[in-house]
Amino acid sequence: MSKNAAEKREALFDKLKTKGVSPERLRYLRTVANDGASPEIIKRLRTDMKKEMSVQDIADLFGISRQGVYHHIKGDASQLDQGDRGNLKELRPFTVPAHQQQCSLYNYITAHMKYALNPDPSSFTPVRWRELTHWWGTLDANEIIVHDPEQPGNDLAQCGGWRLEDREKGDGDLIVRPHGEPTAQQRKVFSRKVIEQGLKQGNE
Template sequence: MGSNVDEKREALFEKLKSKGVSSERRKYLRRVAEEGASPEIIKRLRTDMKKEMSVQDIADLFGITRQGVYHHIKGDASQLDQGDRSDLKELRPFTVPTHQQQCSLYNYITAHMKFALNPDPSSFAAVRWRELRNWWATLDEDEVIVHDPAQPGNDLAQCGGWRLEARVPADGDLIVRPHQKPNAQQRKVFSRKVIDEALKRDPK
């Protein structure tokens, strides 16, 4: 493991000690850090130590990126830091029932939003970045993503709620059609320019 990862981890343990986290708890964290990140352990930490450890702290513990943490929790908004939840909640263009948030499409849209807010491929785990790029490649420039709670499951989203419709002038260059008139930030985040510029910088 690189020295930078070790330094961040040790700095984290010093911070936890200063917060009054017990030595037994810190020993437990050292043990799980050596075992490596997993969805189960990350979700457990986000539940049991939410006041003591932020998403960045968990990333430092395991030597991964913040996006690596988000990948493990699969976009579950309840697991995010408060600031991230607020940003995503304000930007999300649809009001989606819980059962329709289980589709991969919902997670792809969330990943797109996170990238638009922090357009740095290195902030994503490699597999997550590859998945996002592959999803972008499926988007037709002449279509937009529409959310309709009554939409039955289809090839786009087996859990239902999503379909593609032909682009109309009012859509501009958005990749989605929001439930309400999009604000300036949503127009920026969901513009195809985000995708085109990302692929231009990282054409692999």
């Protein structure tokens, strides 16, 4: 990010603070800003923070243009897909309450999905790509991520909702356990083969 873009972002955080936006919400905004813009996140901000953030504010948050924001709002997440034409919302194998979407784990899973749909490291910022590959490296092949809205906060996700369990035979090579029977595309997107491919690219 350029110096000018970084200054605009910090000025935005100062403005939001004066508007009374909570420290927790500001931390969430910093997290999504570091993860980068996506149709899902921008549409959520346009819905949840329409009174606090203008289109220009969202552009400043992500260091993109107003046109870039409108592109995400009008575009469909399936544009990220090179072959399967999947939609991130449809692909996500569980429904996550808003407050549990603020955990870094939720963003890592989203980034994993985006890479699976478009396996090109250059589509990520260098920082975001390093964070994703580091997260991949922390995943134990013998464990699987489980979403449970009643799960208290833990080392995996301080905001709660997530835990690790031992892998069962029916899990196959999935990295997450869906709430229902996974679709063929979900099995493809959440396969550990995606991680193997990504880590291989990261070492090239």
